[in-house]
Amino acid sequence: MPSVGPDPTDKDAEPFVEMDPTGRFGRYNDLLGAGAVKKVYRGFDQEEGIEVAWNQVRLRCFVENPTMLERLYAEVWTSGADDRTLNFITEVCTSGTLRDYRHRHRHVSLKALKKWARQILVGLDYLHTHDPCIIHRDLNCSNIFINGNVGQVKIGDLGLAAIVGKNHVANSILGTPEFMAPELYEGVYTEQVDIYSFGMCVLEMVTLEIPYSELDSVAMIYRNVRRGTPPAAMAKVRDPAVRDFIKRCIGAPRSRPPPRSSSGTLSFMASMMTTTAAAAMAPFLLPLSGTAAGLPSPQDRMACCALRH
Structure with missing residues (x-):
């Protein structure tokens, strides 16, 4: 289902800095936290209208530890990769840790x-x-x-x-x-x-x-x-x-x-x-x-x- 995007002339609209390959999920430039193997940004599911967690892991981490991918997929809704990072979407807990x-x-x-x-x-x-x-x-x-x-x-x-x-x-x-x-x-x-x-x-x-x-x-x-x-x-x-x-x-x-x-x-x-x-x-x-x-x-x-x- 196509999303209804903001008016390009609206200066108050918060822009996505990255989109997933399907165009459903967008990432904001808002770092929620960083752990041992990944960074987590605030994201948005345009289809459901809910906030999500956009997770990023450097691909070199999987070269050093191939089993990491299987463990991380325990949290994943959807995922995609570019030249340097694996990006995957998970639920976001609204009140943090x-x-x-x-x-x-x-x-x-x-x-x-x-x-x-x-x-x-x-x-x-x-x-x-x-x-x-x-x-x-x-x-x-x-x-x-x-x-x-x-x-x-x-x-x-x-x-x-x-x-x-x-x-x-x-x-x-x-x-x-x-x-x-x-x-x-x-x-x-x-x-x-x-x-x-x-x-x-x-x-x-x-x-x-x-x-x-x-x-x-x-x-x-x-x-x-x-x-x-x-x-x-x-x-x-x-x-x-x-x-x-x-x-x-x-x-x-x-x-x-x-x-x-x-x-x-x-x-x-x-x-x-x-x-x-x-x-x-x-x-x-x-x-x-x-x-x-x-x-x-x-x-x-x-x-x-x-x-x-």
Whole structure:
């Protein structure tokens, strides 16, 4: 369907600096954020009349790491390439990252924090029970996005995710040091590293402090993580149930709760999510595409466009 463009003489109209090959999506010169492997700009879907995220990755990244393309396609609606970059369109979360949103809104109830945490757990459960299993490996509050007007939280930025076999074991070292589980530094780990990172995300959501922000270097963070020394921010968590839940998440791998934990495990966990509730809720991830081998089809991901609370 052809779009109704702005009057060329209208000086107030915001121009697109780039269009996708179909002419449906346009990119504005408005950088929303930059990560380890990509830059994200504000874009617009002329057919649906909605804002989108226009993602750019340098093609040389795929030469250095060919598996990156499969991981990135976990978020893609459509894509195209030029001589230097791969461009792909994804959903845009209107309120940005959970980290930025939490700092903009400093007075948030424990009820709201639990609601966000529950949605993150449902997203992790989807990744971890997918065949093949997907380990995010870089879960932190800057890779979790929110639509603030409805309190809808989604996991994104799967550029460092690992797609693993039946043994669920991965063996490369990468991630954000403050959120990396100790076994991740060893180079042999399972999806339980995402539960550790999730615990650190809950800690940041509650205290507004990035874990281990009191330390001056990655080496010091590494030493404390290996020793099992918790972040100083733990002392600021007043609710005993929340504190115990975080401790369990960042404890030894076998003691960490799975995303679909029993409602009788901890009072905090029980109020966030039960097995029945988890099964009834749609996965809280940015929409997936069936373009890459091993990833779900668009039909399997349809529920992402109409999430239930």
